[in-house]
Amino acid sequence: xxxxxxxxxxxxxxxxxxxxxxxxxxxxxxxxxxxxxxxxxxxxxxxxxxxxxxxxxxxxxxxxxxxxxxxxxxxxxxxxxxxxxxxxxxxxxxxxxxxxxxxxxxxxxxxxxxxxxxxxxxxxxxxxxxxxxxxxxxxxxxxxxxxxxxxxxxxxxxxxxxxxxxxxxxxxxxxxxxxxxxxxxxxxxxxxxxxxxxxxxxxxxxx
Amino acid sequence: xxxxxxxxxxxxxxxxxxxxxxxxxxxxxxxxxxxxxxxxxxxxxxxxxxxxxxxxxxxxxxxxxxxxxxxxxxxxxxxxxxxxxxxxxxxxxxxxxxxxxxxxxxxxxxxxxxxxxxxxxxxxxxxxxxxxxxxxxxxxxxxxxxxxxxxxxxxxxxxxxxxxxxxxxxxxxxxxxxxxxxxxxxxxxxxxxxxxxxxxxxxxxxx
Amino acid sequence: xxxxxxxxxxxxxxxxxxxxxxxxxxxxxxxxxxxxxxxxxxxxxxxxxxxxxxxxxxxxxxxxxxxxxxxxxxxxxxxxxxxxxxxxxxxxxxxxxxxxxxxxxxxxxxxxxxxxxxxxxxxxxxxxxxxxxxxxxxxxxxxxxxxxxxxxxxxxxxxxxxxxxxxxxxxxxxxxxxxxxxxxxxxxxxxxxxxxxxxxxxxxxxx
Amino acid sequence: xxxxxxxxxxxxxxxxxxxxxxxxxxxxxxxxxxxxxxxxxxxxxxxxxxxxxxxxxxxxxxxxxxxxxxxxxxxxxxxxxxxxxxxxxxxxxxxxxxxxxxxxxxxxxxxxxxxxxxxxxxxxxxxxxxxxxxxxxxxxxxxxxxxxxxxxxxxxxxxxxxxxxxxxxxxxxxxxxxxxxxxxxxxxxxxxxxxxxxxxxxxxxxx
DNA sequence: CATGAATGAGCTTTCATTCAT
DNA sequence: CATGAATGAAAGCTCATTCAT
Numbered sequence: 001x002x003x004x005x006x007x008x009x010x011x012x013x014x015x016x017x018x019x020x021x022x023x024x025x026x027x028x029x030x031x032x033x034x035x036x037x038x039x040x041x042x043x044x045x046x047x048x049x050x051x052x053x054x055x056x057x058x059x060x061x062x063x064x065x066x067x068x069x070x071x072x073x074x075x076x077x078x079x080x081x082x083x084x085x086x087x088x089x090x091x092x093x094x095x096x097x098x099x100x101x102x103x104x105x106x107x108x109x110x111x112x113x114x115x116x117x118x119x120x121x122x123x124x125x126x127x128x129x130x131x132x133x134x135x136x137x138x139x140x141x142x143x144x145x146x147x148x149x150x151x152x153x154x155x156x157x158x159x160x161x162x163x164x165x166x167x168x169x170x171x172x173x174x175x176x177x178x179x180x181x182x183x184x185x186x187x188x189x190x191x192x193x194x195x196x197x198x199x200x201x202x203x204x205x206x207x
Numbered sequence: 208x209x210x211x212x213x214x215x216x217x218x219x220x221x222x223x224x225x226x227x228x229x230x231x232x233x234x235x236x237x238x239x240x241x242x243x244x245x246x247x248x249x250x251x252x253x254x255x256x257x258x259x260x261x262x263x264x265x266x267x268x269x270x271x272x273x274x275x276x277x278x279x280x281x282x283x284x285x286x287x288x289x290x291x292x293x294x295x296x297x298x299x300x301x302x303x304x305x306x307x308x309x310x311x312x313x314x315x316x317x318x319x320x321x322x323x324x325x326x327x328x329x330x331x332x333x334x335x336x337x338x339x340x341x342x343x344x345x346x347x348x349x350x351x352x353x354x355x356x357x358x359x360x361x362x363x364x365x366x367x368x369x370x371x372x373x374x375x376x377x378x379x380x381x382x383x384x385x386x387x388x389x390x391x392x393x394x395x396x397x398x399x400x401x402x403x404x405x406x407x408x409x410x411x412x413x414x
Numbered sequence: 415x416x417x418x419x420x421x422x423x424x425x426x427x428x429x430x431x432x433x434x435x436x437x438x439x440x441x442x443x444x445x446x447x448x449x450x451x452x453x454x455x456x457x458x459x460x461x462x463x464x465x466x467x468x469x470x471x472x473x474x475x476x477x478x479x480x481x482x483x484x485x486x487x488x489x490x491x492x493x494x495x496x497x498x499x500x501x502x503x504x505x506x507x508x509x510x511x512x513x514x515x516x517x518x519x520x521x522x523x524x525x526x527x528x529x530x531x532x533x534x535x536x537x538x539x540x541x542x543x544x545x546x547x548x549x550x551x552x553x554x555x556x557x558x559x560x561x562x563x564x565x566x567x568x569x570x571x572x573x574x575x576x577x578x579x580x581x582x583x584x585x586x587x588x589x590x591x592x593x594x595x596x597x598x599x600x601x602x603x604x605x606x607x608x609x610x611x612x613x614x615x616x617x618x619x620x621x
Numbered sequence: 622x623x624x625x626x627x628x629x630x631x632x633x634x635x636x637x638x639x640x641x642x643x644x645x646x647x648x649x650x651x652x653x654x655x656x657x658x659x660x661x662x663x664x665x666x667x668x669x670x671x672x673x674x675x676x677x678x679x680x681x682x683x684x685x686x687x688x689x690x691x692x693x694x695x696x697x698x699x700x701x702x703x704x705x706x707x708x709x710x711x712x713x714x715x716x717x718x719x720x721x722x723x724x725x726x727x728x729x730x731x732x733x734x735x736x737x738x739x740x741x742x743x744x745x746x747x748x749x750x751x752x753x754x755x756x757x758x759x760x761x762x763x764x765x766x767x768x769x770x771x772x773x774x775x776x777x778x779x780x781x782x783x784x785x786x787x788x789x790x791x792x793x794x795x796x797x798x799x800x801x802x803x804x805x806x807x808x809x810x811x812x813x814x815x816x817x818x819x820x821x822x823x824x825x826x827x828x
Numbered sequence: 829c830a831t832g833a834a835t836g837a838g839c840t841t842t843c844a845t846t847c848a849t
Numbered sequence: 850c851a852t853g854a855a856t857g858a859a860a861g862c863t864c865a866t867t868c869a870t
Contacts, residue, residue, distance in 0.1 A: 028322055030237040034844060044852045046846080055844065103321045110376050111318035114310045115235055120379065127380035151395075155388040158381050159373075159396065165380075166366075166373030169317050172327065173334035173372075174365050181362040185400075188358075189366065192399040193392075219833090241861060251835045253863075262861065426854090442736055444651040448840060458856045460842075469840065517735045524790050525732035528724045529649055534793065541794035565809075569802040572795050573787075573810065579794075580780075580787030583731050586741065587748035587786075588779050595776040599814075602772075603780065606813040607806075655865060665831045667868080676865065 013051045016041045017065060020058050025105050029059050029112050056118070063109050063119050067126035070094065070164075074133045083141030084194050087134075087160065088187050095167035095183075106168050131157045138194070148196045160190070220258045223248045224272065227265045232312050236266050236319050263325070270316050270326050274333035277301065277371075281340045290348035291401050294341075294367065295394050302374035302390075313375050338364045345401070355403050367397065427465045430455045431479065434472050439519050443473050443526050470532070477523050477533050481540035484508060484578075488547045497555035498608050501548075501574065502601050509581035509597075520582050545571045552608070562610045574604065634672045637662045638686060641679050646726050650680050650733050677739070684730050684740050688747035691715065691785075695754045704762035705815050708755075708781065709808050716788035716804075727789050752778045759815070769817045781811065 019041035023032035034055060038045050052058045073090055080086030113120040134157035141147035163186065170182060226248035230239035241262060245252050259265045280297055287293030320327040341364035348354035370393065377389060433455035437446035448469060452459050466472045487504055494500030527534040548571035555561035577600065584596060640662035644653040655676060659666050673679045694711055701707030734741040755778035762768035784807065791803060 026322070028237070028318065030235070031322060033842085045844085046853065047851050049845075050850075107314065107318045107321060110379060111235065111314045113379050114314060115233070115238065123380060124382070131381065152388050152392055155384070155392040158377060158384055158389050159392045161380065162373035162377035163370070164373075165376035166369035166371075169372035170365060170369035172317060172320050173330060173368065174338065175331070177362070177365055181359050182365050185359055185362040185366045189396060189400040193396040216833090240859085242859090252861085253836065254834050256862070257833070423854090440736065442651070442732065444649070445736065447838085449838090457854095459840085460857065461855050463841070464854070521728065521732045521735060524793060525649065525728040527793050528728060529647070529652065537794060538796070545795065566802050566806055569798070569806040572791060572798055572803050573806045575794065576787035576791035577784070578787075579790035580783035580785075583786035584779060584783035586731060586734050587744060587782065588752065589745070591776070591779055595773050596779050599773055599776040599780045603810060603814040607810040654863085666866080667832065668830050670866075671829075 009051075016043065016048065016051055017058070017061055021062050021065075021105060024059070024062055024108060025103075028108055059112070060118060060122065062105065063112070063122050064126075066105055066109060067123065071126055071130050071133070074130050078133065078137050083137060083144075083146050084191055086137075087194065088190060091160070091164060091167075091186065091190065092183060094164045095171070095186075103168055103172055106165065107172070110165060127161065130161055134160060141194070145196065147194050150197075151194065156193070163190070216258075223250065223255065223258055224265070224268055228269050228272075228312065231266070231269055231315060232310075235315055266319070267325060267329065269312060270319075270329050271333075273312050273316060274329065278333055278337050278340070281337050285340065285344050290344060290351075290353050291398055293344075294401065295397060298367065298371060298374070298393065298397065299390060301371045302378070302393075310375055310379055313372065314379070317372060334368065337368055341367060348401070352403065354401050357404075358401065363400065370397070423465075430457065430462065430465055431472070431475055435476050435479075435519060438473070438476055438522060439517075442522055473526070474532060474536065476519060477526075477536050478540075480519050480523060481536060485540055485544050485547075488544045492547065492551050497551060497558075497560050498605055500551075501608065502604060505574070505578060505581075505600065505604065506597060508578045509585070509600075517582055517586055520579065521586070524579060541575065544575055548574060555608070559610065561608050564611075565608065570607070577604070630672075637664065637669065637672055638679070638682055642683055642686075642726060645680070645683055645729060646724075649729055680733070681739060681743065683726065684733070684743050685747075687726055687730060688744065692747055692751050692754070695751050699754065699758050704758060704765075704767050705812055707758075708815065709811060712781070712785060712788075712807065712811065713804060715785045716792070716807075724789055724793055727786065728793070731786060748782065751782055755781060762815070766817065768815050771818075772815070777814070784811070 020037045023037045023040055034045055038048055077086045077090045113123040135153045138153040142149045227244045230244045230247055241252055245255055284293045284297045320330040342360045345354055345360040349356045434451045437451045437454055452462055491500045491504045527537040549567045552567040556563045641658045644658045644661055655666055659669055698707045698711050734744040756774045759774040763770045
């Protein structure tokens with residue numbers, strides 16, 4: 001009788017998620033209210049429940065989307081020819097949002113994951129996927145002699161990912177800090193970690 | 208008949224804070240309720256307000272105490288003779304709690320700081336103090352030729368601190384990961400960052 | 415599907431105000447609880463806050479409405495031809511409620527105004543408006559030779575208004591008193607105050 | 622064993638009542654808290670309950686004391702030779718406090734009496750006593766030809782007392798008003814009400 | 829006498845969620 | 850599809866009162 005256009009439905013859903021994302025970034029998962037999200041998305045509270053079963057579902061979707069994005073970035077990374085440069089670029093890009101003073105929703109997700117099993121599971125699945133991608137990329141680099149062959153690729157991938165989390169924290173801990181300077185240290189650190197022992201050209205990042 | 212024992216009062220206060228800390232770790236700052244904290248501390252809701260003006264004050268005290276602890280660790284660090292070894296030890300100690308699966312309250316503080324000005328201020332003050340301590344320590348190491356003299360000490364200190372935040376995140380993202388392996392990468396990374404360029408003894412950390 | 419009927423909303427608002435008025439008259443501004451008002455209005459506690467931001471707003475609306483009514487009566491007064499008769503009629507009408515034993519909310523407003531700046535302001539604005547109306551009415555009477563020209567019209571207006579407050583108090587102090595007798599004295603008093611000195615027909619009010 | 626000095630006990634009781642009176646004047650009967658009263662009286666909450674069974678008892682005592690004072694003033698009145706002058710003086714004195722901007726606790730009592738049976742009873746007993754005193758005084762004046770013999774003494778007494786309530790209200794409704802001017806109207810009004818019809822010397826109050 | 833720690837019922841207010849229209 | 854009125858279960862917090870010391 002009524003043709004529910006699934007495309008339109010999906011579009012609206014995404015629109016609501018975007019609004020929710022803005023609210024979550026501003027007020028946190030618990031702090032943001034359904035009313036706030038509805039106002040931002042310009043729909044009524046009742047209508048929201050046509051798209052999401054409850055608030056938790058919105059949080060879950062945002063969490064998934066946020067992590068999906070990060071993972072997609074990592075997938076794109078595998079295409080570069082210089083593995084270290086690719087990693088640097090990616091880390092830089094993902095911590096770039098910090099410069100705006102908006103820490104985004106990542107810290108919120110991490111804190112929520114510590115308490116909420118569903119979020120935790122999503123986070124861990126996405127993290128594992130990212131880690132696999134990155135580790136594989138590092139191993140390829142090792143095979144090509146461009147990355148320190150002694151490095152534990154899996155563990156190194158995990159640590160590199162956690163650097164991004166750390167850089168989000170850094171933007172809150174020290175907003176007054178010159179991001180150029182801290183980025184440079186970050187790059188030096190990653191470069192020195194990944195570079196093969198004999199080659200020392202990476203030292204140039206400090207000069 | 209007369210004097211209130213201020214010692215007893217302080218003891219009770221600390222007892223309540225401990226209970227609150229447990230609740231916050233379990234449910235988050237917003238998720239934990241006054242009733243929950245009171246039950247955990249075995250006092251009545253009304254009585255809690257003899258010790259704290261409001262919930263925010265409890266959050267503030269917990270935040271302050273948690274950060275104080277971290278800072279006190281950094282102050283102790285300055286006493287070691289080998290600066291790199293001292294840094295490694297401290298980073299290790301502060302991310303050690305992760306192994307228990309209890310991420311503690313640090314991620315909660317970071318997420319809360321993004322939205323709450325009072326918490327943010329506390330966090331930033333403590334962070335700055337820690338950064339100063341650590342930067343000074345690094346500079347001394349540079350003067351003694353034990354740390355790369357080209358390193359931007361202030362920025363390096365900031366990044367090192369954020370590594371701890373990252374390691375907390377890591378413990379949630381990948382609890383299944385062997386902490387020994389990730390710790391080793393972490394140590395390698397720090398060692399290579401801090402070591403002076405000519406000396407290559409630090410490479411041994413991988414072997 | 416669409417428009418909120420603003421008429422219905424306003425009707426409900428008035429309904430709630432009426433319920434609140436009954437509760438305030440029974441229990442006072444502080445004594446009446448939100449739960450009590452909701453029960454009286456047959457709505458849920460949460461729903462009340464769709465119509466009023468907080469309890470104070472309800473008190474303010476009741477205060478405003480109560481005083482508006484009194485002022486509207488004074489405005490109507492200016493139409494009589496015999497000024498003294500008009501004043502008597504109005505004073506009588508406004509203290510008439512007392513006979514039911516229900517003192518209404520006026521004394522509550524007066525007591526609250528002594529401590530609450532917002533209520534005080536409303537009360538004073540309304541009082542000033544009433545006083546201006548009444549003073550102007552008296553001055554017209556003086557011009558027409560029907561009111562004692564030596565009378566300070568502004569001060570007399572203020573005193574006449576306070577007579578109504580006093581009559582509310584009287585109904586509580588002495589409910590057993592014959593209202594006909596006290597009303598007669600009140601009328602005599604007002605008549606003798608307002609009448610021009612030479613004419614003595616006003617004395618008849620006692621006979 | 623322990624000699625409870627009943628004099629000291631009574632003194633303390635009065636001290637507490639004075640403190641309570643200040644708090645009630647500032648915050649109202651419901652608004653003032655036991656803690657506030659204790660702070661003002663410089664005693665502990667527990668100790669307060671050695672002197673009063675509960676808060677209601679304090680309110681009752683304050684109510685009684687406040688009304689006692691007013692009644693005592695009326696008793697003193699009976700000694701003057703010119704009855705009208707005595708009444709004027711008394712009304713003036715009792716509304717004098719208003720000039721300080723402090724409306725005192727009378728309006729609070731009136732509002733409370735509308736809802737609380739115990740307070741109402743106290744108020745009505747005291748009011749009746751005052752009314753009897755004043756009515757008798759007026760009757761004596763009538764016998765001596767100094768007060769209008771046609772006046773209903775009882776009702777007039779009631780109305781005169783309510784004038785004082787009204788003047789308290791006036792001080793809140795119109796604090797900006799010149800008290801000298803309103804007092805003068807008040808005096809004129811009372812004088813004209815009470816004066817015997819033939820004598821017209823009272824008119825001088827306006828000149 | 830005197831203290832203040834302790835209680836717990838009850839207050840105002842918020843908010844995810846439902847449902848008649 | 851879409852609305853927003855309506856619900857009601859908490860939440861944080863207050864405060865009169867009690868009681869061990």
